[in-house]
Amino acid sequence: MKPAAFDYAAPTSLDEALQLLAANDTAKVLAGGQSLIPLLNLRLAEPELLIDLRRVPGLNEIARQGNELVIGATVRQRQAERDPLVAEDAPLITAALAEVGHPQIRSRGTVGGSIAHADPAAELPAALVALDGRVIARGPGGERSIPAADFYLGFLTTALDDDEILVAVALPAAPPRTGAACVEIAQRAGDYAACGAVAQVTLDDAGTIAQARVALIGATDRPVRAAAVEEALAGGASIADAARHAGDGVEPIDDPRVPSAYRIHLAGVVTRRALEQARSRAA
Amino acid sequence: MSTHTIRVTVNGTEHEAEVPARLTLADFLRERLDLTATHLGCEHGVCGACTILLDGETARSCIMLAAQADGSEITTLEGVVAEDEDLHPVQQAFWDRHGLQCGFCTPGIIMSTLELLREHPEPTREQIDDALGGHLCRCTGYVKIVEAVEQAAGELRRSRA
Numbered sequence: 001m002k003p004a005a006f007d008y009a010a011p012t013s014l015d016e017a018l019q020l021l022a023a024n025d026t027a028k029v030l031a032g033g034q035s036l037i038p039l040l041n042l043r044l045a046e047p048e049l050l051i052d053l054r055r056v057p058g059l060n061e062i063a064r065q066g067n068e069l070v071i072g073a074t075v076r077q078r079q080a081e082r083d084p085l086v087a088e089d090a091p092l093i094t095a096a097l098a099e100v101g102h103p104q105i106r107s108r109g110t111v112g113g114s115i116a117h118a119d120p121a122a123e124l125p126a127a128l129v130a131l132d133g134r135v136i137a138r139g140p141g142g143e144r145s146i147p148a149a150d151f152y153l154g155f156l157t158t159a160l161d162d163d164e165i166l167v168a169v170a171l172p173a174a175p176p177r178t179g180a181a182c183v184e185i186a187q188r189a190g191d192y193a194a195c196g197a198v199a200q201v202t203l204d205d206a207g208t209i210a211q212a213r214v215a216l217i218g219a220t221d222r223p224v225r226a227a228a229v230e231e232a233l234a235g236g237a238s239i240a241d242a243a244r245h246a247g248d249g250v251e252p253i254d255d256p257r258v259p260s261a262y263r264i265h266l267a268g269v270v271t272r273r274a275l276e277q278a279r280s281r282a283a
Numbered sequence: 284m285s286t287h288t289i290r291v292t293v294n295g296t297e298h299e300a301e302v303p304a305r306l307t308l309a310d311f312l313r314e315r316l317d318l319t320a321t322h323l324g325c326e327h328g329v330c331g332a333c334t335i336l337l338d339g340e341t342a343r344s345c346i347m348l349a350a351q352a353d354g355s356e357i358t359t360l361e362g363v364v365a366e367d368e369d370l371h372p373v374q375q376a377f378w379d380r381h382g383l384q385c386g387f388c389t390p391g392i393i394m395s396t397l398e399l400l401r402e403h404p405e406p407t408r409e410q411i412d413d414a415l416g417g418h419l420c421r422c423t424g425y426v427k428i429v430e431a432v433e434q435a436a437g438e439l440r441r442s443r444a
Contacts, residue, residue: 001326005284008304008350030351037346038327041307050304052351078340102417104331104395107340108347189416 003040010052014059014138014167017051022140022163024049029165031074031113034105059112059167064089068170070136073112078103080111089173091281092131092180092200092213096123099182102190116166118158120253121192121218123182125152129223130198130215133171139164152222175211177203179281183274184217185266193218194258195266197226197246199274203282209233212242212275219252219267229271239279243272289353293318294362302349309333311349312359320360320390324419331418334391335359341398360390363397372442373397373435382431384422392418396432404440406432 011017021027027049030036039045053059059072062083069089071080080086081097093111100106100114100123114124115135128135128148135146140163151159160166174180184196196217204210212233214226228249232242247264254260285304290297293316300315309326312318312335321344324330328346335344336358363371370378373396383389392415399406399414406414411432420428 002307002310003305006304007285008287008348009285010350010353033348033351034328034343034346037307037348040305041327041346050348054351102331103398103414104334104341104343104417105328107337108342189412 001041003037004043004046006040006047007049008052009049010055012055012057014056014165017053017056017165018138018140018163020049020051021165025162027051029053029116031116032076032109033113034101034109035113035117035119053165062086064173065170067173069093069173070168070170071111072168073110073166075111077106077109077111077114081106090127090131090171091174091178092127092182092198093124093171095180095182096127096198099123099184099193099196112166112169115169116158116160118152118156118222119192120155120221120223121196122223123184123196123198123217126196126198126215126217126223127182128169128171129225130200130213131171132213133169135160135166136168136170137161137164138167143167145170149225155221157222174200175202177282179203179278179283181274181277181281182217183270183277185270195219195263195270197267197270197274199271199278201275201278201282203279207283209279212278214246214271214275216246216250216267216271219247219250219263221253224250226267226271229275233275239275240272243268243275246271287350287353289349291352291354292356294358300349304348304350306349307345308335308347308349308352308357309344311352312344312357318359318361322387322390324387329419330388331391331395332388334394334418336394336398339398341395358394360393363393372438373400373432376435376438377428377431380427380431380434382423382428383420388418388420392420392428396435399432400436400439404436404443406436 026047028047030050030052059074061072087094180200184193186193200213202211228245246267252260252263322332324332333345
């Protein structure tokens with residue numbers, strides 16, 4: 001339960017970090033380490049080099065830029081969880097953060113790290129997908145923006161190239177009268193969920209749902225948008241009726257603990273609960 | 284494997300050390316500084332026995348590298364007791380309420396309790412559950428732990444009043 005040998009570097013500029021990453025095929029980028037270091041301890045990952053971003057300046061900021069909230073790569077989960085700007089502009093991120101691991105994990109874990117790690121049972125990737133956010137990545141060729149819908153390719157796999165580093169995530173700022181919730185069903189609180197849902201709801205002046213965004217956690221090999229639920233709500237369906245469509249088009253993970261039929265059932269339950277909570281918080 | 288010079292302050296004492304890249308902070312504390320109150324259970328961030336205060340916030344020392352801790356201020360269980368007292372009020376409450384049996388998980392739970400009571404001097408049951416949910420205890424069934432935290436909260440409020 002000790003990691004295999006590796007080299008460690010804590011560069012003081014992003015360019016230096018990118019050069020180190022380009023020069024080593026097995027290098028891994030280290031932010032908070034709350035997913036990566038367990039993998040090293042279990043020897044499920046044996047990189048030759050860890051590139052720690054902790055001394056790279058400018059990555060530790062939360063800022064409103066135009067119509068987006070931008071969260072830098074080394075912003076800790078606890079820092080974002082307690083940030084009033086995040087609560088106002090991206091209440092779904094705040095709601096999702098409360099379910100990430102435990103407080104002792106969130107003090108070290110980063111928002112960007114969880115999004116780049118791409119665990120299908122993690123909360124923040126689902127929130128990114130539900131919000132139609134984008135990932136800002138820097139590589140040798142410069143900076144590019146990757147829409148959330150194109151970012152997740154499968155289990156622990158993203159559209160980031162081997163020589164690219166996630167530098168920030170950008171999320172569209174929530175309109176007024178918006179509420180959000182993250183609901184999970186797990187064997188123990190803080191465990192990865194058998195299935196979960198994130199939902200963000202915006203109400204119109206009459207108090208009816210003007211827009212709903214929903215994504216599922218842990219249903220498939222990547223976070224998945226519950227498009228059929230959103231369409232049903234847009235067509236005037238009740239939350240209870242719309243939530244029945246949570247599993248539409250989803251090819252669920254099947255394992256002995258949570259068979260696929262049960263997982264689809266859970267998807268409907270957590271979707272309904274998340275939408276109801278989000279709506280009540282939007283008022 | 285690379286080695287790194289780190290400077291950390293542990294329980295008020297400054298240390299400078301040369302560490303290999305793969306040395307975890309928990310092993311640094313236990314094997315280099317002989318601070319063995321920080322326990323190692325699962326070694327992958329699940330059980331909470333290795334919890335310490337890093338710059339005042341609880342963190343898992345088993346899933347952090349010593350090299351990452353360079354420049355940090357660390358408090359372990361050894362650092363929570365004032366020189367003129369045998370037990371910290373939180374430790375005393377765990378003793379009084381039987382909040383431990385074998386005691387393996389206790390050091391981590393004490394560190395999380397200290398953070399909880401600093402942020403919420405009068406914690407609700409829900410806040411206690413949230414703060415301690417990341418700690419596994421195979422002996423007590425947790426009920427006595429929660430009672431100990433509530434007693435400690437009362438003691439600390441009285442001592443501040």
